[in-house]
Amino acid sequence: MTKDELKQRICESVDRRRSQIEGIGDQIMVNPELGFKEFETAKLVANTMEEFGFQTETGLARTGVKAVLKGKNPGPTVALIGELDSLGVADHPMVNPETGAAHACGHNAQIAGLMGAMMAIADTQAGEELAGNVVFLAVPAEEYVEVEFRRDLVKGGEITLLGGKCELIKQGHFDDIDVAMMIHTHSDSTMKKTGVSTSSNGFVSKLIRFVGRAAHSGGSPHLGINALNAAQIAINAMHAQRETFRDSDAIRVHPIITKGGDIVNVVPAEVTMETYVRGRTKEAILDANAKVDRALRAGAMAVGAKVEIETLPGYMPLANDATMVDMFEQNSEELFGEDELTKVGHRTGSTDMGDVSHLIPAIHPMMAGASGPGHSRDWHISDKEMGYLGPAKSLAMMAVDLLYGDAEGAKAVMENHDPLMSKEEYLAFQEGVFRTEVYDGETGTSEVES
Template structure:
């Protein structure tokens, strides 16, 4: 049996030796971006790489997820290392898919490169022989919560139970045997240095809204119509008027878009659709803001006499990393880069479905450098492949080694000290309770609530 540091050194050398293959994976995914639950090419690349490295795996989990297992000979905890398969839709990104407009403007291609690199390092060195327990290599779908209408249609067809990748994987039981989970996101923020752990992230719920008016000739008889766009505009103004009531400490973000604003310019708009997130630091703060948003949405319908259908959908839970896992990640990041290049940051106002995992098991979602540009913007690029692809590969693999070395003492210790915020059943019940469809008639003031 190798000494721990000897094993870690061997893994880092293997990742460096595999540099060409790891970079090729990251670059190929950058060139082939796919939106969530549609990541078929990316999933195949992951599955093929697992086949090459003789890692047994399952595919098609929550539509596109790929789960490989490096099974230990000695029983112990299971650590899941994760990477996200999906891209965003940023049509003017230079690497955007010309047909779909999909683009990797959040660096998830680097996550998969890092995940595959970690797998290569662990397999090349037969690391599992010196460890207790198992390592799951999990490429997960649909972290970006987008194309809400499309995903809702999958839900209504019974193909999904939730609209995000990790909630769906939890629901389907693909994390039931996992005890701890880790993934690393890529960042472009110099303040976060080369590696950062994050105190917490906003959670969110998601809303799909449809104003229904009455079409009429926009020039000769607008008085016979009911203008759904005007109703939506009043609702948006009413939402903006709530903002002074949001407490700074709750980090509320409400950012609606109009996805359909009318059909023909000479017809009074009768079908106008919005999507919005309601984000916040705690579940209570999110629900309070959501209550106000609903009130504002009804106000638009009431002012114009339109109907509004408000679909409220579970989004992601606020992220709460396990403190011991954060310390362990920082320990290895400091070995790789030195303490001056590592930092701890406060609350972040974006959301991730790693928050959902963090509610049911000890997990960690740090961030590592290597990108430039604006996150989710058309100039977001991987600028430093060693940092974005290779360093996370090492950090993930070293974390797994530290957790499972020495009869998995560290993993067992972290699990025993960790009190989950929710059990899996409590989590699923909480998220399922959020699903709601309300139809409010602004003419009569009548409201009807039902399942989505």
């Protein structure tokens, strides 16, 4: 069987499995689960894999699921990836009212696409034409939410890093993978049916707590230390740094106040905040992070409060592999016609696929099928052909391109790729980000714990 014939049969299989694939995507859409809590979604994935004759590994980084198809001949290992988790969007029409979880970013479509690719590869017995292995990997916790919950998992020894793929790297589940890819749904009306960036931002995360002194807000505010004022000054100080951020570094700092006080007639004694510090390179992120820390200390100093600054590792910047981008573009043309791929340069969001891309060749392209702004109440799958079936076909076709024959495609990708970090360097960097500083604004002294 030629490569083109195999790819055609894969696409036909996806079309035959349409109702099953769409059913998976729809079922996950109405049963959203937040990161590191995707137990029911993981169960659905494992059951589907086992239905098609695969042995599964479950409970990877709490909820991850893995199955492996072995090709007829030995060769490289290609991972096809889908993300299990949802966001928290409280006003989404399909929100879980108990948890606030909602699919407003398309991870339900990723899993539908991953399962569709698995079905088609199994249906066509594609492994008989491949040299190497295909790993179907459903991963937890890409959306970096509920940061305190994840921090507590780290403190409790259940995980060591706060993102799903990051933790899978740490646990060794990417050690035997040579090439990886996934496809993310998009709802951008300015983009064509498919899209791919050159790169995207990474970030570090921060949990911040200002501690003041309570007092009667009307009768004796002079006896208090207003932690909310300290936080407001710190936020303004962050804004004052923005002109120092170089455009080329794509810095994004977006703090929120998660607690602003207790009751209105008491001077706020405790105020908590969260923020990301995003940037195009790890050097730019660390530089901006130091400026944010300076702003936080300034807020505490201004009113004589204390500030606890806990910095946590986030995600590395994404670097899409150029050789794989070319392959994806060719498949986009086969599936959707010429001129249906948008190349968008650098993007300022973040993904833990960036961490994978620092170690091995990886690609994180986008495919239409959704409407409404991402991460909003209006986001939904509006075109199941593009949202569910398109990714299934594209993932499976890429696996064939990489491993068909003697795996010439994967070997070319690997030969042309220069890793940005070794696993040891990556873990040393991420684990080195952990830092807690307690700064006393009255005395100007700090205590630091790494």
